Amino acid sequence: MNALKPVLSKPWIWSWLAAALTFAATALFTGGSSAFGLSQATLTFAAFSVMVGLGQMLVITLGPGNVDLSVPATITLSGTLALKFMETESSLILPGLLVAIVIGLAVGMANYALIKLLRIPPIIATLSMSFLVQSLAIWSNRGLRIKPPEALATFTTGTVFGVPNIALAGLLLSFVIWWLLERSIYGRWISAIGQSPFAARMAGIPVDGTRFVTYVLCAVLAAICGYLLASFSGGAALNMGTEYLLMSIAVVVIGGCAVAGGNSNVPGIWGASLFMFLVVSMLNTYGFGAGIRLMLTGLIIIAVIVAASRPLNGRK
Amino acid sequence: MKKGLSAKTMRLMIPVVSLVVLLVAVFWLQPRAMSYMGMNLLFNLAVPIALATIAQMVIIAVNDLDLSIGTFVSFAACVTAVYLPTDPLTGILILALAIGAYALMGVIIHLRDLPSIVVTLGMSFVWGGLAVLILPAPGGTAPVWLRALMTAATPVIPFAIIASIVIALVAHLIVMRSTFGVAIRGVGGNARSVARAGWSVLKIKAMAYALSGLFSVLAGMALVGLTTSADANIALRYTLLSIAGVILGGGEFVGGRVSPLGAVVGALTLTLAGSFLSFLRISPDWQIGAQGAVLIIVLGLRLLLSRREA
Numbered sequence: 001m002n003a004l005k006p007v008l009s010k011p012w013i014w015s016w017l018a019a020a021l022t023f024a025a026t027a028l029f030t031g032g033s034s035a036f037g038l039s040q041a042t043l044t045f046a047a048f049s050v051m052v053g054l055g056q057m058l059v060i061t062l063g064p065g066n067v068d069l070s071v072p073a074t075i076t077l078s079g080t081l082a083l084k085f086m087e088t089e090s091s092l093i094l095p096g097l098l099v100a101i102v103i104g105l106a107v108g109m110a111n112y113a114l115i116k117l118l119r120i121p122p123i124i125a126t127l128s129m130s131f132l133v134q135s136l137a138i139w140s141n142r143g144l145r146i147k148p149p150e151a152l153a154t155f156t157t158g159t160v161f162g163v164p165n166i167a168l169a170g171l172l173l174s175f176v177i178w179w180l181l182e183r184s185i186y187g188r189w190i191s192a193i194g195q196s197p198f199a200a201r202m203a204g205i206p207v208d209g210t211r212f213v214t215y216v217l218c219a220v221l222a223a224i225c226g227y228l229l230a231s232f233s234g235g236a237a238l239n240m241g242t243e244y245l246l247m248s249i250a251v252v253v254i255g256g257c258a259v260a261g262g263n264s265n266v267p268g269i270w271g272a273s274l275f276m277f278l279v280v281s282m283l284n285t286y287g288f289g290a291g292i293r294l295m296l297t298g299l300i301i302i303a304v305i306v307a308a309s310r311p312l313n314g315r316k
Numbered sequence: 317m318k319k320g321l322s323a324k325t326m327r328l329m330i331p332v333v334s335l336v337v338l339l340v341a342v343f344w345l346q347p348r349a350m351s352y353m354g355m356n357l358l359f360n361l362a363v364p365i366a367l368a369t370i371a372q373m374v375i376i377a378v379n380d381l382d383l384s385i386g387t388f389v390s391f392a393a394c395v396t397a398v399y400l401p402t403d404p405l406t407g408i409l410i411l412a413l414a415i416g417a418y419a420l421m422g423v424i425i426h427l428r429d430l431p432s433i434v435v436t437l438g439m440s441f442v443w444g445g446l447a448v449l450i451l452p453a454p455g456g457t458a459p460v461w462l463r464a465l466m467t468a469a470t471p472v473i474p475f476a477i478i479a480s481i482v483i484a485l486v487a488h489l490i491v492m493r494s495t496f497g498v499a500i501r502g503v504g505g506n507a508r509s510v511a512r513a514g515w516s517v518l519k520i521k522a523m524a525y526a527l528s529g530l531f532s533v534l535a536g537m538a539l540v541g542l543t544t545s546a547d548a549n550i551a552l553r554y555t556l557l558s559i560a561g562v563i564l565g566g567g568e569f570v571g572g573r574v575s576p577l578g579a580v581v582g583a584l585t586l587t588l589a590g591s592f593l594s595f596l597r598i599s600p601d602w603q604i605g606a607q608g609a610v611l612i613i614v615l616g617l618r619l620l621l622s623r624r625e626a
Contacts, residue, residue, distance in 0.1 A: 065569050067433075069556075120615045124563050127556055128608040128615075135605025246383075246437055259431035291449035298441025302424075305435065309428040 011256030012268030014308035018254075019275035026282040034285075040164055042277050044232075047170030049273035051225035052244045053251035054177045055218030057269055059122075060252050061181075062214055063194040063261035066122050070111060070130035071222045071248050072241030077137040078103040078223035079230030079240055083146045090151040097227055104223030107133055108216030115215070116208060122215075141238055148231035156232040166228060173221065178266040190214055194261030222248075251276060254304055275304070327566040331581040334564070334614045338588045345595040356474035360542060362587040363466070363479045364389070365557055367535035369565070369583040370487045370576060372558035374528040376567055377491065377574045378521055379504045380425065380432030384440035385532055386555035388414070390548055391447040392536025397456025397546035400537075404459070415529040422525030426518050440555075447548035454547030458540045466541030479538075480580055487576035490527070500524045504572025561586055564614060585614065 023042070027035040052071050059068045078100040086096040107129065114125035147153070158165050181187035189210045192200040201207050225244070230236040253259055254275065255268025279300055283293040342358065343350045349358060368389055375382040392411060399407030421439060425432050458466075468475045491497040499520045502510040511517050535554070540546050563569075564585055565578030589610040590603075598606050 114612060118612065118616045119619055120612070121563060121569055123569070124560060124611065124615065127560065128611040131608025131611070132605045135602050135608070138604075139599075139601040246440070249433065250437055253431060253434040253437075259433060289449075291445045291447075291452070294441045294445030294448060296445075298438045298443075298445065301438035301441065302435055305430055305438070306424065306428055309430050 010265075010267075011263075011308075012265050012271055013256075014304060015255050015268050015271030015275055018304045019271050019278055022275060022278035022282050026278060026285050029282075029285050036162075038281065040159070040162070041281070042274055043167035044164040045277045046270065046273035047164070047167045048225055048229055048232075049244070049247050049251050049276060050170045050269055051173055051228075052222050052248040053255070053269040053273055054173060054266070055221035056248040057252045057255075057257055057264050057266075058177070058181070058190060058214045059218045060249075060257060060259065061190045061194045061261050061264040062211055063197060066194075066211075066261065067249065068111065068126045068215065068218045068222075069123060069245065070107060070126040070133060070219065072243075072245045073130035073133035073137065074104060074107045074219050074222040075226035075229065075241030075244055076236065076238060077107070077133050077140075078226035079236035080137050080141045080238075082227045083148055083230050083236050084140065086149050086152070088147050088149050090149040093149055093152050096149075096152075097224070100223045100227035101220055104220030105216055107223070108219030109212075111219065112212045112215045116212070138238060141236065145235040145237070147235055152231045153234065156228055166232060169228060173224070174266055174270065177221075181264060181266060186210065186213065191262050191264070194258075194263070196262075247273075247276060250301065254301065254308075256308060327575055328578050328581075330618045331565045331578045331585060334617060335581050335585045335588065338585060338592055338610075342588060342592050342595060345592070349591075349595075352472075352474055356476055358588060358591050359474065359476035359480065359584065362584050363476055363483070364535040364539040364542070364551070365554065365561065365587055366480050366483050366580045366583040367531050367538055368551070368554045368558045369561035369579045370483060371528040371531035371535065373487075373562045373565075373567060373574050373576060373579045374491065374500065374524050374531065375432070376559075376562055376569060377500050377504045377572050378524045379507075379570050379572065380436075381559070381569070382436045382528065383433055383555055384436040384443055385558050386552040387440040387443040387447065388418075388529070388532050389536045389539065389551035389554050390546070391443040391450075392533045393540045393546040393550050394447045394451040394456065394536075394548060396462070396537045396540040397458065398450055400459045400462070400540075401457050411533050415526055415533060418529030418532075419522040419526035422521040422523075423518060425525075426521045444548060451546060451548060454545060456540070456546045458544040462537060462541040463544060466538060480584060484577050484580035487531075487580070491574065491576050496520075496523065500527075501572035501574065504570070504574075557583070557586055560611060564611070566618075586611075 023038070026038060052075070056068060056071065059066050081103060082096045082100040085099045086092040111126050111129050114120050114129060115122050118125070120128070148156070155165055160168060189200070189205050192203065192205055193207055193210060197207060226241065229240060233240070251269050251272035254272035255265065257264040257268060279297055280293070283296055288296065348354055368385055372382055372385055392414065395407055395410050399410065421435060424430065425435050466475070470478055491500065499510060499515055503517055503520050503524070507517050510520070536551065539551060543550070561582035562574065562579050563582070565575055565580070565582030567574040567579060589607055592610070593603055593606045
């Protein structure tokens with residue numbers, strides 16, 4: 001169905017082009033020998049960014065000012081508590097996932113309670129909440145590193161026909177979110193709210209309920225990511241969520257979703273997540289020092305955004 | 317609006333009330349803080365935070381958001397600690413170029429209609445990288461004059477408080493009283509009508525970003541004056557602190573509605589919240605959480621007060 005329209009006009013095409021170019025530049029540098037290992041690592045780490053990016057995308061779709069800064073803390077808390085609950089017991093893998101999801105539900109509900117009941121701007125509300133959640137994680141972690149159950153560790157680091165299981169999990173979640181966004185009434189609603197909250201309310205859309213569900217979904221996705229990430233890396237660490245704050249926002253924007261909300265797409269999240277990981281590994285392959293690597297990462301991100309943007313007079 | 321206080325006064329009242337309540341709580345917990353020495357210790361770190369908050373406020377006034385302030389202040393601190401004591405000319409040149417880069421950032425954001433969140437996010441990597449290049453390991457020294465200024469023993473009122481008042485007044489004059497300030501807030505309120513009135517929105521945005529860069533540079537310098545050394549991660553938490561400070565101070569994310577006096581008070585409140593929590597002897601595990609709780613309580617208070625106003 002996408003093939004019917006010119007592909008180039010798709011907002012997500014830029015992130016995929018950028019990812020493909022970076023992949024080529026990295027693989028060529030090593031004479032193509034690293035292509036397979038590189039694709040596997042990229043798929044795995046991109047999938048973690050995709051999971052948090054999808055949730056952040058839904059929140060950002062709600063319109064200006066909507067963003068969830070509690071993502072990193074939620075990742076840490078769910079990873080910590082889920083592993084603690086499972087106590088390396090393989091029979092508790094599914095209940096452990098349930099624990100993670102419940103944590104996500106709780107954080108999402110608390111976030112929206114602050115936003116709605118106390119009328120705190122989402123940025124500040126989720127920021128304050130993330131402080132509380134992070135403290136909870138520190139308190140429950142106590143510096144102990146509990147290993148994931150054997151079977152779960154094998155699953156998260158394993159592959160099916162060469163495709164990492166984590167990437168498959170990310171793909172599955174992407175299909176669910178894609179269906180919600182593009183095919184369900186919920187997706188219509190969040191886009192409508194993002195385009196004009198007032199018009200959406202006038203049109204009879206349950207604005208508060210929809211926003212509530214969105215913040216909860218975002219927290220649940222972050223919690224699932226935390227559960228898988230902790231299992232993948234052999235234990236939860238207190239700083240495991242840190243890099244996902246910038247990452248979750250960056251992949252949404254590089255993926256071609258409107259930052260002002262109301263217009264989002266799922267393929268772009270994948271393109272941008274692949275791109276973000278590939279940039280770092282490309283600069284690593286080239287053997288740059290930490291300073292240059294950071295600088296180039298920043299400049300490349302800005303370059304991609306500028307390339308994908310339209311000049312001011314293209315504005316409606 | 318007619319009876320009692322105007323909305324504008326209310327906007328400033330709430331942060332001031334929160335600050336006073338916190339201050340009373342601190343004095344109650346630790347009466348010895350009620351002295352010249354105690355006040356100096358309580359508010360010392362507020363000076364760089366206040367400067368960074370003003371920098372963030374100027375960006376918020378034009379409806380943008382700067383997520384790179386933390387790394388930029390760290391970068392400015394690294395330049396200050398490495399170059400200013402030994403090679404002041406190079407140091408000043410680098411800092412001036414950095415302010416120029418901020419103006420350029422404003423130009424690009426405006427011309428290409430880019431989301432400021434993302435561009436500043438990208439720039440935060442650039443500043444972080446530059447800071448690591450300049451100062452790979454924590455170190456450097458503070459210039460003698462800067463150290464002397466930041467630790468000045470002013471009579472009666474501690475330097476930190478005087479400095480905060482001066483910062484608030486200067487920012488107030490620039491943002492609320494000058495023509496330039498009106499133009500900045502006008503862009504935040506209604507960019508189109510500012511353009512129709514014959515102003516160049518591009519120039520205003522570039523200058524707003526440059527002004528913000530200048531305040532961030534001052535924040536970095538003030539920080540080095542206090543800590544006498546720098547590292548590339550020294551001020552990372554300033555990004556979120558500065559946003560929280562602006563909002564606590566009664567600013568809003570859109571519409572050019574900001575308050576420089578409120579922003580400084582907001583920064584002082586956040587600084588004090590940290591001291592308050594350590595006086596409470598809360599376990600370190602819960603320090604960050606309690607800071608979040610203080611933020612929520614203060615903003616909840618604001619809701620109660622503004623409801624009464626309505």
